[in-house]
Amino acid sequence: MEHLRIPLWQEGSVIEKFPTLNKNEKTEVTIIGAGLTGLTAAYLLATNGVNVVVVDRDRIGNGTSGHTTAKITAQHGMVYNEFISHFGMEQASMYFLSQMDAMDKIEEIIQKHEIKCQFEKQDAYLFTNNEQNQRKLEAEFESYRKLNIDGEGLLEIPVNFPIKYALKMRNQAQFHPMQYMKALVDVIIEHGGKIYENTSVYDIDSNDHRVVRAVNQQTIVCDQVIIATHFPFFEGEAFYSARMYPSRSYVTGFTSNSKYPGGMYLSVDQPARSLRTVQHNNQEIWLLGGENHKTGQYNENNTPYDNLKELAQTKFDVKERMYEWSAQDYTTLDKLPYIGRLNKNREEIFVATGYRKWGMTNSMVAANVITDMILQKDNPYIDLYRPTRFHADPDLKKFITMNTNVAKEYIMGKIGTKNDEIDQLKQNSAMKMKHHGQTIGLFKDSQNKIHAVDTTCTHLGCEVNWNDTEKSWDCPCHGSRFQYDGAVIEGPAIEPLNKIDFSN
Ligand SMILES: Cc1cc2nc3c(=O)[nH]c(=O)nc-3n(C[C@H](O)[C@H](O)[C@H](O)COP(=O)(O)OP(=O)(O)OC[C@H]3O[C@@H](n4cnc5c(N)ncnc54)[C@H](O)[C@@H]3O)c2cc1C
Structure with missing residues (x-):
């Protein structure tokens, strides 16, 4: 079979189509961007009785959220040792707790609405095959102990990657992001929310920040705006362009003659490698990712899909190659996302970006922090993620x-x-x-x-x-x-x- 150049998540995707904005709207909160961040924020606000309008320049979930690998985890590479040394124990611990809280909230929503999105608990593993990174991973494990993270250092892992050392974080999760987003959309609509697709927003009025302007000349007048466009298309003199950089990764999906032993894997060596599986059309599909590089910086001999294909064939007994896709995400200067008010002078504009390829939990952190700010409720994570921090x-x-x-x-x-x-x-x-x-x-x-x-x-x-x-x-x-x-x-x-x- 000819393999498909689309993400597996979008094959047979069942999210209904929504119209283009073709009249002026008025609402309490406008959410620009219908990925996981925008939809989760819309879900939390709508279920708290707030009027929301969501607009997306494309179709729902067609941004990074529909091109992800959808591991829901607080194991975000080797960050905890680094966060302890840069920000101290308390902040590093807050980061971990915010991510675990987010994972719990995703599970709560799935249970409450009985969402069929293949949510399942899995252990997450970081691994290395070189001595320098082994020492770093051992130091990371030491940080797990200090932060009471449920982990384990290992000399073997159940999949066929050669390793010197691995670090397990227990009880993490994975799901099918489009099935989950479809359920969020249904609840948003049930609660009176409105969604417009194929509607590109180009400006938030500079004099009256409560007017959102779409390319087709329609406007949305509102009290607050959430910019959930992945990269904030409107920066409001807060210099996000100078404070984040994009990097791409590639994914290949295949069936194998071997049985998958469970777990979600990520190497800390270069080139990075990521692995999980998903059940799709009654088959177990292995998702192998990696080949990261900064967006727009290409080596002419770069053949990311061929490299992944070769690795899959050598290590994982490939039966049939079925999917390929790629996507990008943004990393901030200090590796913490920017979540909160766009800048000090723009009280009514919120932003969420810079998830460093860890957007399943971070989109939930963002939606919660911003919803609580809008509802004027306390939230313990506001300061940690404040975009204006330095x-x-x-x-x-x-x-x-x-x-x-x-x-x-x-x-x-x-x-x-x-x-x-x-x-x-x-x-x-x-x-x-x-x-x-x-x-x-x-x-x-x-x-x-x-x-x-x-x-x-x-x-x-x-x-x-x-x-x-x-x-x-x-x-x-x-x-x-x-x-x-x-x-x-x-x-x-x-x-x-x-x-x-x-x-x-
Ligand atoms: C290859 C890859 C694998 C990943 N794997 C994982 C993983 O395993 N676990 C994990 O936690 N994270 C992972 N991530 C990260 C995660 O997928 C992203 O951080 C997350 O999906 C971002 O969600 P978002 O809603 O902020 O952005 P998006 O999903 O990109 O949504 C933004 C939306 O805004 C819309 N938009 C943009 N500009 C405008 C405009 N001007 N007007 C109107 N609409 C606009 C877009 O059309 C888009 O739909 C991965 C990322 C990559 C690249």
């Missing part, structure tokens, strides 16, 4: 490194052109060239038609690079992605890349 030491070092990297990408992109002949360009490939002094991107389709775009990202003017694996123009600075013809796929950009008339 943790001087680690922040500053990373700020300089990351901005150097962004500046380098900006400059290299602008001057680093190739002058290959267009004739030699293969079908379904792209290249850059100078045209009237301007760098343009050319894509040759399977009918030999050339599609030419200005390679200046319409978000903040960085230079996009060609991603040959996904056939897209990707921005290395803030993760906006565009189709070969310039149409926006994802990220903070609202406008497409400018098309270039290449005939003169």
Whole structure:
């Protein structure tokens, strides 16, 4: 069978379609973005009697939440030792507790509404096959002891990855994110919430922050706004663009002749590897992920899907390869998400972003924190995740490194052109060239038609690079992605890349 380039979660997805916003709306809270963050916030607010309108520029769950691997865990890589040394025991402990609370709340919602979303408890494992990371994982286990995290250091794991050491966190979970989001949607609608799809929001009024403006000229007047757009498309002078970077990962789904022994796995070595399984169409599908890299920074010989395929074939006795997909997430300067008020002057605008590929629990943390702020209830985690925090030491070092990297990408992109002949360009490939002094991107389709775009990202003017694996123009600075013809796929950009008339 030909494998599918879509996430398994979306195959046969049953979430009903919602209309485009075609009239002005008035509500208490507008939620922009219908991924796990936006829908969970809408669910919590609507079930607390608040009027909500949710808008998404695409379809529900078609962002990162529909492209995830959906492990629900507080084991977020080797973070606890680092958090203890950067922020102290109390903050590190708060981080862990907030994530475990979030996992419990997800389970509560699933039980309350009897949601069939394959929620099941699984142990989570970090593992390494090198001595340097073994020492780091042992130190991480020491931090588990200090924070009373239920874990265990191991010299063997039940799956066929070679290891020197592994660290287990017991009693974590996994689910099917689209089945879960469908149930949230049903409850939001039952409680009077409204949802609009294919409605891109481009602005929150600068004079009256309670007016949300959609691209099709409709407006939503409201008391509060939650920006749940993954990267905040509206930054309100809070410089999120300078405080986060995007990175992509790839997933392959296959059946195997071997029986899966259970567990959710993540290597801490490079290239990172992630593994879990899911029951789908009466088959056990193994989801193997990895091949992370910063969005927009591609090595020409990069073949992420082939690398995963080869690994799967060597280690996991592949029967049939069935799915492939990729997605990206954002990491903040200090690795803690930004959740709360957009900035000090924008009391009525909230944001949730920067989950570092741990959005199942973090979207619930965010929805809870923001809902409690809107309902004027106490929440113990408000300070920890406050977007305006500043943790001087680690922040500053990373700020300089990351901005150097962004500046380098900006400059290299602008001057680093190739002058290959267009004739030699293969079908379904792209290249850059100078045209009237301007760098343009050319894509040759399977009918030999050339599609030419200005390679200046319409978000903040960085230079996009060609991603040959996904056939897209990707921005290395803030993760906006565009189709070969310039149409926006994802990220903070609202406008497409400018098309270039290449005939003169
Ligand atoms: C490969 C991969 C694997 C992952 N695996 C895990 C995992 O195992 N466990 C885990 O905890 N986390 C995981 N994550 C992270 C997790 O999937 C994300 O953090 C989470 O899904 C983000 O949810 P969100 O709702 O904030 O964003 P999204 O799901 O991206 O939703 C944002 C929505 O906003 C909409 N939008 C954007 N701009 C606009 C606009 N201007 N107007 C209107 N709508 C707009 C988009 O269309 C989108 O639907 C993974 C991430 C990746 C990349």
